[in-house]
Amino acid sequence: MAAGNGAEGALVVRLPVELMRPxxxxxxxxxxxxxxxxxxxxxxxxxxxxxxxxxxxxxxxxxxxxxxxxxxxxxxxxxxxxxxxxxxxxxxxxxxxxxxxxxxxxxxxxxxxxxxxxxxxxxxxxxxxxxxxxxxxxxxxxxxxxxxxxxxxxxxxxxxxxxxxxxxxxxxxxxxxxxxxxxxxxxxxxxxxxxxxxxxxxxxxSADTVDARLAGVTGPERRPWGAVVDLPDGRRAVTTPRLAPLAASQLGSAVTGRLGEEVADAELDVRWRPLTGTAEPPRR
Structure with a gap:
């Protein structure tokens, strides 16, 4: 979206804008x-x-x-x-x-x-x-x-x-x-x-969490069993144990029909909480 004349000219940035990332x-x-x-x-x-x-x-x-x-x-x-x-x-x-x-x-x-x-x-x-x-x-x-x-x-x-x-x-x-x-x-x-x-x-x-990028899911597309994530250190892993119903439903709604496309949108980032050999379900 570009700036125009009159009131529209008040907008001097193009939408949507790029955001800073810390x-x-x-x-x-x-x-x-x-x-x-x-x-x-x-x-x-x-x-x-x-x-x-x-x-x-x-x-x-x-x-x-x-x-x-x-x-x-x-x-x-x-x-x-x-x-x-x-x-x-x-x-x-x-x-x-x-x-x-x-x-x-x-x-x-x-x-x-x-x-x-x-x-x-x-x-x-x-x-x-x-x-x-x-x-x-x-x-x-x-x-x-x-x-x-x-x-x-x-x-x-x-x-x-x-x-x-x-x-x-x-x-x-x-x-x-x-x-x-x-x-x-x-x-x-x-x-x-x-x-x-x-x-x-x-x-x-402040929390013992790290950001991970969603790479895919396991199980049914509409109600996945788990999320496949790429960790910052280059490893790929699957969340365990099986996702809770609400988390599975939310993840399924986000990825249904898109698994063949790029699904790594910012709002589909997942949060990985390291445990001993396992991980809790992602929060995002």
């Missing part, structure tokens, strides 16, 4: 010049306000606007041309934690669902009306983002962040039971450049 590291960076924010358990998306309405795309560039109508409504009062990078989360009041399965169920649904309510936790802004902010340093983008979220509905909020590495580590420890996966650290002087080789963004996980 480099996994072992520890939260120390010293001045770093901005640390919590990493929540949800779906990464880009939300854009155009003259024709709000559009929401997943990290793999799939349009999920219809799946999260409350977020589109919350962004409706923002100026055309605004583009936000953030994480869609759902809070489970009964378990007092962020519920990834609820987000995934919403994201993969063919029809919009009114409950449970989703929230977009925004952690960067790529554009404002008529202004491409990606070349600007984070120290410029961050105050613009906080101003934008203050103008949006309550379903769009700024991420919890600090410059204090010790504070970030404390959040990572104390908030893990609530679904905080870790900390994402960004250089204050860094522009928004996807694929940046210097890794201006870094991610530390």
């Amino acid at each position: 480099k996994p590291v072992e520890t939260v960076p120390e010293g001045p010049g770093w901005h640390h924010s919590v990493k929540l358990d949800g779906w990464r998306v880009a939300l854009a306000v155009t003259s024709r309405g709000v559009r929401i795309h997943s990290r793999s560039k799939r349009d999920v606007t219809r799946q999260f109508p409350e977020l589109a409504e919350a962004a409706g009062q923002l100026g055309p041309g605004t583009v936000i990078d953030g994480e869609v989360v759902v809070w489970n009041e009964h378990e007092a934690r962020f519920d990834f399965e609820a987000v995934q169920s919403r994201g993969l649904a063919k029809r919009p669902r009114s409950t449970p309510g989703a929230i977009l936790v925004a952690f960067d802004v790529l554009a404002a009306p008529y202004t491409d902010l990606r070349p600007e340093p984070l120290r410029t983008r961050w105050p613009r983002l906080t101003s934008i979220t203050e103008q949006a509905g309550p379903e769009i909020q700024s991420v919890l962040a600090t410059e204090d590495a010790a504070q970030a580590r404390e959040w990572m420890r104390e908030m893990r039971p609530q679904g905080v996966e870790g900390i994402v650290s960004k250089r204050w002087d860094s522009p928004y450049r996807p694929g940046e080789p210097r890794a201006a963004w870094r991610k530390v996980r």
Whole structure:
């Protein structure tokens, strides 16, 4: 989607946009010049306000606007041309934690669902009306983002962040039971450049998990027994024991009819939890 004339010209980036990906590291960076924010358990998306309405795309560039109508409504009062990078989360009041399965169920649904309510936790802004902010340093983008979220509905909020590495580590420890996966650290002087080789963004996980790429499934396509995953160290493995019914149904819905194609979309990433010779079912 290219910029045009009039109100449409307020959008100065092409949709869907490429999103930054942090480099996994072992520890939260120390010293001045770093901005640390919590990493929540949800779906990464880009939300854009155009003259024709709000559009929401997943990290793999799939349009999920219809799946999260409350977020589109919350962004409706923002100026055309605004583009936000953030994480869609759902809070489970009964378990007092962020519920990834609820987000995934919403994201993969063919029809919009009114409950449970989703929230977009925004952690960067790529554009404002008529202004491409990606070349600007984070120290410029961050105050613009906080101003934008203050103008949006309550379903769009700024991420919890600090410059204090010790504070970030404390959040990572104390908030893990609530679904905080870790900390994402960004250089204050860094522009928004996807694929940046210097890794201006870094991610530390608090959980004993690693990301793995979905390669296929075992068993029936519509209700698989397990997921075949490619691990970061180059190994290929199969999840065991057999997937729980809900996980099997969600995975089947995501891959049915696509196993002969490229199925490694970002939202089909699986999380592998190493055990002694086995692994628990993937969470994504």
